[in-house]
Each structure stands twice: as structure tokens, then as C-alpha cells.
Amino acid sequence: MATDSIAAILIGVAFGFALNKGGLTSYRNIVGVFRFTNLTVIKFMLSALAVAMPGIYLLKNLGILSFPNIPATYIAGNLVGGLVFGIGMALTGY
Amino acid sequence: MKNRFRWIIPLAFCIVMILVVFWIKAGTPVNAQCKEPSSCKTCHEVQGVLPVANSGPWHVQHAVFDFCAVCHGGNPKQNDAALAHVDIKTKYIDMTGSCKNCHSSDLDTCVNTYAKDLGIDAQAAVKSAETATGSGGNALGFLGLNSADVSAGQNTPEKVGAAAETPLQAKNPENQAANRYLSLLLVALLAGGSLYVARNEGWLSKQGIRQISLVRWLLLTIKKSVWSPYTAGAFLGIICIASVWLSQHLTGASGGIASIASTLVNTLFSGWTADRVYFKFVMPSGLSWEAFLLIGIFFGGMLGAFTSGSFHLRWNQDSQWNRVFGPQPWKRFVIGFVGAAILQYGAGIAGGCTSGLTISGGMLLAPSAFLFMAGMFLSGIITALILYRRRY
Numbered sequence: 001m002a003t004d005s006i007a008a009i010l011i012g013v014a015f016g017f018a019l020n021k022g023g024l025t026s027y028r029n030i031v032g033v034f035r036f037t038n039l040t041v042i043k044f045m046l047s048a049l050a051v052a053m054p055g056i057y058l059l060k061n062l063g064i065l066s067f068p069n070i071p072a073t074y075i076a077g078n079l080v081g082g083l084v085f086g087i088g089m090a091l092t093g094y
Numbered sequence: 095m096k097n098r099f100r101w102i103i104p105l106a107f108c109i110v111m112i113l114v115v116f117w118i119k120a121g122t123p124v125n126a127q128c129k130e131p132s133s134c135k136t137c138h139e140v141q142g143v144l145p146v147a148n149s150g151p152w153h154v155q156h157a158v159f160d161f162c163a164v165c166h167g168g169n170p171k172q173n174d175a176a177l178a179h180v181d182i183k184t185k186y187i188d189m190t191g192s193c194k195n196c197h198s199s200d201l202d203t204c205v206n207t208y209a210k211d212l213g214i215d216a217q218a219a220v221k222s223a224e225t226a227t228g229s230g231g232n233a234l235g236f237l238g239l240n241s242a243d244v245s246a247g248q249n250t251p252e253k254v255g256a257a258a259e260t261p262l263q264a265k266n267p268e269n270q271a272a273n274r275y276l277s278l279l280l281v282a283l284l285a286g287g288s289l290y291v292a293r294n295e296g297w298l299s300k301q302g303i304r305q306i307s308l309v310r311w312l313l314l315t316i317k318k319s320v321w322s323p324y325t326a327g328a329f330l331g332i333i334c335i336a337s338v339w340l341s342q343h344l345t346g347a348s349g350g351i352a353s354i355a356s357t358l359v360n361t362l363f364s365g366w367t368a369d370r371v372y373f374k375f376v377m378p379s380g381l382s383w384e385a386f387l388l389i390g391i392f393f394g395g396m397l398g399a400f401t402s403g404s405f406h407l408r409w410n411q412d413s414q415w416n417r418v419f420g421p422q423p424w425k426r427f428v429i430g431f432v433g434a435a436i437l438q439y440g441a442g443i444a445g446g447c448t449s450g451l452t453i454s455g456g457m458l459l460a461p462s463a464f465l466f467m468a469g470m471f472l473s474g475i476i477t478a479l480i481l482y483r484r485r486y
Binding site: 004005007008009010011012013014015016017018019020021022023024025026027028031033034035040041043044045046047048049050051052053054055056057058059061062064065066067068074075077078079080081082083084085086087088089090091092093094 | 110173273276277280281283284287291318319320321323324326327328329330331332333334335336337338339340341342343344345383384386387388389390391392393394395396397398399402412414415429430432433434435436437438439440441442443444445446447448449451452453454456457458459462465466467468469470471472473474475476477478481482
């Protein structure tokens with residue numbers, strides 16, 4: 001557990017670093033994506049996906065890692081949650 | 095000349111995406127959440143090994159969340175069938191005990207309803223509970239099956255164990271070849287993508303290569319205040335993979351806040367949470383892995399600001415915000431607080447946030463990630479339209 005927590009903190013540091021350097025910590029970048037004036041968030045998110053998706057499937061195929069447990073999709077929950085989340089995100093710009 | 099072959103990249107990406115979708119149809123468990131999920135649903139529902147969600151009203155009515163372990167026990171964190179089924183209660187054993195966890199006020203009604211459905215006496219159910227414990231107990235009463243089904247050898251616990259041990263892909267030899275082709279495609283995509291980014295960033299220009307040594311280049315990159323979003327995004331993608339590799343967790347930020355809040359609420363208002371399903375089972379008290387991640391994120395963000403020399407304490411000073419809402423700091427605090435509460439509430443409903451659901455879930459090709467993304471952009475755009483009105 002202790003090593004797990006240390007790994008969590010280290011990953012968190014790298015995560016926060018990436019967010020900061022990507023400009024995801026600034027209001028104008030977050031709101032810009034909803035106004036189509038600044039697409040930093042889309043570029044950031046989708047390039048993260050484009051790297052992580054092939055990467056994780058590749059590593060899994062090579063047998064290096066196994067997928068974590070993941071619960072089933074709740075269609076209504078995910079959609080409604082997304083709708084509520086979007087309101088908050090556009091309001092605060094976090 | 096420069097733009098002539100740009101269409102190749104989106105096209106290649108689409109083709110690879112379609113191929114991957116066909117490939118994972120083989121039955122990989124697909125879904126994601128910020129919160130720690132259970133292995134029960136992964137095998138029983140998603141992979142379809144003895145699914146129970148639609149059998150019996152007690153399952154249907156409790157299928158909204160990952161509640162299997164609340165009644166049945168076992169270890170919902172283990173992927174291995176044998177380990178996950180240690181101390182499992184296959185039969186509905188401790189009726190009053192299990193129900194009482196959530197339904198402290200309407201216990202009698204609940205017990206009587208299900209006892210009627212199961213065709214047993216509520217009092218007898220409580221009594222038989224004490225005798226029929228253990229992993230060898232049969233699943234008859236619980237699953238609402240008659241004994242003929244079981245004697246036909248269909249749903250015995252031994253069979254379930256065996257089926258869960260063999261991964262579904264391994265049964266299909268076609269997948270072996272397909273996997274190899276896909277791995278090749280993925281390598282090509284990774285190499286091509288990184289080359290494209292490197293070229294766009296100007297790292298491949300003759301000047302860039304000749305002038306700067308690797309260490310100096312790294313230092314310069316770290317000092318840069320804003321990276322290209324492509325570079326930072328690729329870095330984040332690697333981090334997401336690393337977190338799965340190192341500790342079998344998805345990187346989600348909202349889960350941490352929820353677990354901290356739940357710990358606080360559960361200690362401060364234990365009477366109020368006794369009947370609240372969310373605080374007892376969906377997000378039980380105790381600091382989760384994500385809470386530690388959150389601490390790391392705070393210091394990582396600070397590190398980023400320090401290295402680029404942009405660190406200073408300030409109230410809100412974003413010029414765009416000031417133009418829209420006015421320069422008063424209290425407005426930023428109030429709207430920030432209310433908006434963040436809405437945001438966190440939404441993340442609680444969806445079971446994830448931008449990082450945990452969209453990126454981490456998206457990389458596992460979870461349908462929920464893309465549903466969430468669609469909802470988020472839809473309402474975000476509408477909110478921004480309302481906020482900015484004519485200035486949009």
C-alpha cells in the first residue's frame with residue numbers, strides 16, 4: 001500500500017506537470033474550447049488518447065501489463081453526468 | 095507542398111480505429127471509471143460469465159451500481175477467479191444483515207418483499223443463513239433457478255471458475271494473427287505520429303539537431319512555460335500507461351476529491367450517511383489511491399510553474415475572465431466554487447472526469463468515455479454561449 005501511494009504521488013506530479021505545461025491550468029484555454037477560439041484542450045486530450053490507446057493495447061498484447069478492472073457503461077449516467085460536468089467546466093474554466 | 099499529404103494521418107487513424115474496434119469485439123472487458131471498480135461486473139456482466147443482472151427483482155433493483163460484494167462478499171478487487179471467490183456467499187444468506195447495511199429504516203418491508211419473491215419465509219431465511227455459509231453453498235435459491243438447471247451442469251460454481259480463468263481471446267486462434275498485424279499497425283502509428291509532431295515542433299530542422307545537445311534541449315524544454323499541446327498530451331498519454339503499468343489504476347482526479355469528501359462526511363455526520371448508498375458503498379470512506387494522486391497533481395502543477403518561472407500568488411487575473419465577469423476577485427471565488435461543485439457532482443454521476451473517464455477510459459476504448467465527452471462538450475458549448483452571449 002505504501003509503495004502504491006508513493007507511485008500515486010509520483011504519477012500525480014508528472015500529471016500535474018503535464019497539465020501545467022500543456023496550458024490546461026488557464027481559464028482562457030479551457031473556455032476557449034467551448035467557444036471554438038482556442039482548441040488547446042482538444043489537441044491535448046486527443047494527442048494523449050492517440051498515444052495512450054495504441055500504447056496500452058500494444059503493451060497488453062505483448063503481455064507486459066493487464067487491464068485494470070473497469071465497470072460497465074451506464075448510458076444515462078454517463079450522458080447526464082457529462083452534461084452536468086460541462087456546465088461546471090464552462091463556468092469555472094478548471 | 096507542405097499540406098499535400100496531411101489527409102493521410104486522419105485517414106490512417108480512422109482505419110486503425112475501425113480495425114481496433116473489430117478486434118476488441120472478441121470480448122475484452124471495456125469500461126472505465128475514476129473510482130475503483132469491481133471484478134464481479136467485469137467477469138459476470140461484461141464478459142457474460144453467468145450474468146445475473148436480469149435474474150430476480152433483487153438483482154434488477156440493485157444493478158445501478160457495483161453492489162455485488164455488499165451482499166455476496168468475496169473480493170471484488172481480485173481478477174483471479176479463485177481469489178475473488180474466497181468467502182463468497184452464493185446463496186442469499188444473511189437477509190436481514192445484508193439489507194440492513196443500506197435499509198436501516200425500511201428493513202422489514204425489504205426483507206418481506208424479497209422473501210415472498212424467493213418463496214421462503216423471512217424468519218427461516220435468517221435462520222438458514224447461519225447454516226448455509228461457505229463457498230461450496232449452491233446457487234439455486236439465489237439465482238432463482240430450479241435444481242434441474244444445475245444438475246444439467248450449466249451453472250455450477252466449478253464451471254464458472256474454469257470459464258473465468260481462460261481469457262476469451264485465447265480461445266480464438268484467429269486473434270493471434272490479427273493481434274500481430276495490429277501491433278505492427280500500432281507501432282507504425284506511434285512512429286508516424288511522433289515523427290509528425292517532431293517535424294511540426296521543428297526538432298528535426300538542421301539547426302535544431304546541430305546546435306543543441308540532448309541534455310541542453312531537455313533543460314530548455316522543461317524551462318519553456320507552455321509546451322505545444324501535442325507534446326504535453328503525448329506526455330500525459332505515457333503517464334496514463336505508466337499508471338496502469340505501475341499500480342493498476344487509472345489516473346482520475348475527481349475520484350480523489352470524492353473520496354476525501356466521503357471520508358470527511360462519514361466521520362462528521364455518521365448518522366446522516368447511514369442510509370446514504372453513495373457514501374456507504376459507491377464511495378466509501380478512506381483515502382483512495384486517487385487522493386494521493388491529487389496531492390501529486392498539486393505539487394506537479396507547482397513544479398511546472400516553478401520551472402517556467404511563472405509562479406506567483408494571485409487572485410484571479412485572467413484578462414478574458416475580467417472582461418466577461420468583471421475584475422472583482424469575489425466573483426471569481428463564488429462562481430469558481432459553485433461551478434466546481436456542479437462539475438464534481440457531474441463527475442460523481444458519470445463516474446469519472448475529463449482525466450479519469452475521457453482519457454483513461456478512452457484509451458481502453460470504453461463507450462462511457464465517449465458518451466461523457468459528447469455530453470460535456472454539448473452542455474459546455476451551450477453554457478459558454480449563454481455566458482458570452484454576443485461576445486461568443
